[in-house]
Amino acid sequence: MISKKLPLIFAGMLLAACSATQYQTTDDGVVVNVKSSGKTDVKKVRIQVLRDELIHVSATPENEFPKDSSLIIVPGIKSSPFTVKNVSDSVMVSTSRVKVMVSKQNGGVNFKDKNGKVILAEQQGGGKSFTPIEVEGTNGYSVRQIFESPADEAFHGLGQHQSDEFNYKDKSEELFQYNTKVSVPFIVSNKNYGLLWDSYSLSRFGDSRPYKQLNTIFKLYDKKGNQGGLTGTYTSKDKGVQTLERKEESIFFEDIKSIKNLPQNFPLKNANVTYEGEIEAPVDGTYKFILYYAGYVKVYLNNELVVAERWRTAWNPNSYKFAIPLQAGKRVPLRIEWRPDGGTSYCGLRAVTPQEVDEKSNQVWWSEMSKKLDYYFVYGENADEVIKGYRTLTGKSQIMPKWAMGYWQSRERYKTQDEILGSLKEFRKRKIPIDNIVLDWNYWEEDAWGSHEFDAKRFPNPKGMVDSIHALNAKMMISVWPKFYKTTEHFKEFDSKGWMYQQAIKDNVRDWVGPGYVGSFYDAYSGGARKLFWKQIYDNLYPLGVDAWWMDASEPNVLDCTDMEYRKALCGPTALGSSTEFFNTYALMNAEAIYDGQRSVAPNKRVFLLTRSGFAGLQRYSTATWSGDIATRWEDMKAQISAGLNFAVSGIPYWTMDIGGFCVEDRYVSGQLAFDKDGKENSDNKEWRELNARWFQFGAFAPLYRAHGQFPFREPWNIAPETHPAYKSILYYTNLRYRLMPYIYTMAGMTYFNDYTIMRPLLMDFASDSKVENISDQFMFGPAFMVCPVYSYEARKRNVYFPSDSNWFDFYTGRYITGGQQLNVDAPYERIPLFIREGAIIPVGPEMQYSNEKPADKIVLYVYKGKDGSFTLYEDEDDNYNYETGKYTNIAFTYNNAKGTLTIGARKGEFNGMLKNRKFTIVTVSKDKPKAFTYDAEGQTVDYNGTEQTITLK
Known part of the structure; x- marks a missing residue:
């Protein structure tokens, strides 16, 4: 007799077999x-x-x-x-x-x-x-x-x-x-x-699609209504140059290849160019555009200004995006006004059609x-x-050395040993706090890029120079590029092992220095090449006592303004495969070279790297990124806020920018030169000073506080005299940065131990308030400060949204502000709007000229009442990796709003040189008793020896 269970058993076996396959x-x-x-x-x-x-x-x-x-x-x-x-x-x-x-x-x-x-x-x-x-x-x-x-x-x-x-x-x-x-x-x-x-x-x-040229999407009409292209009108200010008018089938002059399609023998340097006509869309929907520009540009669409004037220097174009709804078959006026900046300049406008349903x-x-x-x-x-x-x-984000949290001064560039030392001495003379000074490119002889050898005429004693910087209680960062002229011994050493990209050599590509020199970049995807890169640095620069490494052009940027295919040819093939496949990770590999290299020879000296490019994982190599050669424009300053915030959300906590912008409009250069002659402040000097003052105000609350750029120089006294509000404001925020060092360095510790993010979009701390998801011009600097940069010329007020999850205090007055509302707040020339979150505890240290000048044996603790709060002060040995083996301390501060008490917790941990005894002065700010922030505020004083104390606040 056959069991009735057999079919079920068979079915189960069949199902199991199917599942296994x-x-x-x-x-x-x-x-x-x-x-x-x-x-x-x-x-x-x-x-x-x-x-x-x-x-x-x-x-x-x-x-x-x-x-x-x-x-x-x-x-x-x-x-x-x-x-x-x-x-x-x-x-x-x-x-x-x-x-x-x-x-x-x-x-x-x-x-x-x-x-x-x-x-x-x-x-x-x-x-x-x-x-x-x-x-x-x-x-x-x-x-x-x-x-x-x-x-x-x-x-x-x-x-x-x-x-x-x-x-x-x-x-x-x-x-x-x-x-x-x-x-x-x-x-x-x-x-x-x-x-x-x-x-x-x-x-x-x-959107998986690339932007396309206009004539592949739209029907184009010239200014007279003829189909086939827009009208391009080229007018020169030079005498004897006739205006040129021609049909433009597309607006695509975006790289060194396509700009050859601009009118030949027409002097663009002093030209005004207009592209105008009409575009006709094939289907209804929203069309996305990308504008590529160098020089001054405006865009009008349907007789409306859709891109207000923007500027970039000729050799470093920028892109800007906008979107417009269009109707099928309707002709819409388009007008581009372009004023090129220099003899070589770039302009392009491309678009994509409305997105396909599956992607939209x-x-x-x-x-x-x-x-x-x-x-x-x-x-x-x-x-x-x-x-x-x-x-x-x-990978974990390493704790940057404490000195990296201080102020960085840089310029393009200190041309001599005397210039860099003279600048640092002036900081000390004027008592402007500074920790770091930077030696940018071209300290070598003109034809020896990549040699890592100093030009003896301009830098007669490099070791003495670095020693002098250290004697002035500062650190030095030096520019080290992955670029080598083919005549240098270092190039030949790489080349003999097949570790140099060859396309630039084959094409005899010359750079912008002097008559132009031929060179290329090393292949950072090769493990052997990375070791050699560090060895050459170790043999030549490390013995000088250099403290930090500036890794410029790490995209890699072998040649400016090339089309994408040629860029790939210039930076490949790599040791791992084609540059098409390994296009975006060069900076990561290059950072690994120096990080692993330095830790191999000095395993307990903290690495600091600054790179112009980056990728996922960069933070594990103790590497910060800056936003590159941005422009000295208000719109560029504003763009750095959202750029820095999105970079922070990308998981890499250390970011900085060129305060004041790198590439300078000619009007600021000529204005500065005129000012130097007659000493009078003209309209351009006036705007330049305000732009820098506002940018320093913002920069003091970036993870790294750093000024850099082309002439005019960015040292505070070169921006304005000490009686000027710009100078006073820069000095105020630099001093504030140093007084907040206990707070800031604690956040550096939190990046490692808590995977914390220092520069925080509001959405990170106030996620339940949906209004903050699109606020890109305010941010939290750690748990306490809401920073509201001012990015418009002559603005003395700005709108600020106060997230609803908290109430707030005005930093400068102590005024109480209810959350969940937008206010138009004061923004005087010398101050950035700053607000403190209810329940915040902020440790304020002593006045200092550099980050470790004094022990923080006296700390003012500001406690902002209204909500329970906490803050844990982190300290370690500042410049080594002993924190990885537990050599650090934490002191927890806990505020109980209902009881009105502050508990200073028992010190946890220990390290060599730690303070065993200190004084805390507790200053309270409340809705009923507003108090302005001052360094010398009076409050309850507590002697602390490492044991827990609970204080009833007055």
């Missing part, structure tokens, strides 16, 4: 085999559990995953416990915090919280696409991934860009490295997750060349948790 569990997750039909359809999806909240997703159209490794993920991340089970037509991987669903039908992946609520979902059907690509004999894929995105989602991160965009929802960004543009493929969503896209090639977020309003990632589709999902209860997960993946 559909997925295989691994040590750290699962591989799902997808039912694919096309050759480029996804065949396998791999889920790897790295932590309860960190999931790695890979997909491939191949039968097996390629054997490769990530450049950005730190090794040794151990998997957390997980379970795998069949759920209907999906495989579910579960941890204690998330559930990952993978469709066996199409490989689509959904992420849910432990209660089953969807956090992030790939587009229905999987949203993946693979397009084969072959470069230099290597096969790969152009990959795209689309995720569903609800209407109320907000995205922040992506690195640092210059179009003054903040929330990337319904926006797009092309991810590549260039001077002033730093691309980091990581976003943080207001839905409490982050996504790290693991591709090193040219990538795009938000969704989260879209595209990369030009990868071996597989790769991304990391990071879950957290808030943005700080998400950034902590990102750093778990890509």
